[in-house]
Amino acid sequence: MAAIWAVAELAGGRPTRLSLELATLARQLAQASGGTATVVAVGSGAAGAAKELAALGPRVIAVEAPTEGDRPAASVVAPRLAALAGEARPDVLLVSASPDGKDVAGFLSARLDLPVLVNAAGVRWADGGPVVQMSTFGGRLGTDSAFTHGRGIVLVRPGTVTAEPALAPGAVETADPAPSAELPPVRVVERVVQAGAAASIDDARVVVAGGRGVGGPEGFRIVEELADAFGGAVGGTRAVVDAGWLPYSQQIGQTGKIIKPALYVATGISGAIQHKVGMQTSGTIVAINRDPDAPIVEFADLVVVGDLFEIVPRLTAAVRARRG
């Protein structure tokens, strides 16, 4: 019986959105394999976070551990996880494809002698092990990979699944494992919030994004107004970030962020493959483009063909009128 583990990341004592997705994915893989799902949450406030994670179905092991700032360092999380996993020998360890997650996965791989598959855009169960979908060649090719012996660590990207509560919550346990090794402590000296940062696109339910078709930084005013009318956030393509019209924190795509809003409105965006990989799992994709043959037409749910400078302000007015 396969044991599927997910490693939760905590921020401010709460699980990150990606951690909730990993808990859901662990449950789905356990169902598909006839195995068990477990989430391990390490950090300060782990017991509280465990309740939120258990609502998604898996059993949760909460490990209280020192946390400086709002996130426990990978050097604190990894040795405790290695101690637990060294004993329980899970078949699959799902880890966030985040900077901290990559540190944790590297340590676990060395300590537990397990292989790692990175940047999973999807994971399914087949032939006694996880099959990991990845995109290569700038998103042009999709590959399916499996572990030679069916066991290993998978680094999972955001938006692979939607976090969904289970019918019955999982049990919560606590553990206090002795760290499997002492790692040099990493101290976060300072966290800097980007000056003038707009609403974050990471968790927004609605993202209105602009591309080169917006014409310049002043063109983003109408994009911002539409995002504002929806109560959403503004994103953009690499072309507009490279041009300095938007900060990098708002870039969507292969070399930017991967997002999964309920509604994604693309204005003046051609839909290049490198952009598509960052937003293709959005709930509903609406494209406003004057070119009826733009690549985005192929994968948008709704396409409005026309000049965005005419359409976007009218759409904003219509949304405002509806929302009162």
Ligand SMILES: Cc1cc2nc3c(=O)[nH]c(=O)nc-3n(C[C@H](O)[C@H](O)[C@H](O)COP(=O)(O)OP(=O)(O)OC[C@H]3O[C@@H](n4cnc5c(N)ncnc54)[C@H](O)[C@@H]3O)c2cc1C
């Ligand atoms: C290694 C690599 C990594 C990359 N990573 C990323 C990434 O992370 N994210 C990303 O976005 N790109 C990325 N790119 C770049 C990507 O290939 C495209 O060049 C980029 O996405 C194009 O941006 P765009 O859609 O804004 O511009 P364009 O491709 O120039 O499209 C502009 C669109 O606007 C439309 N338009 C123009 N005027 C109007 C108007 N008035 N009304 C309506 N429509 C109008 C046009 O018809 C056109 O479809 C990467 C490229 C490489 C090689």
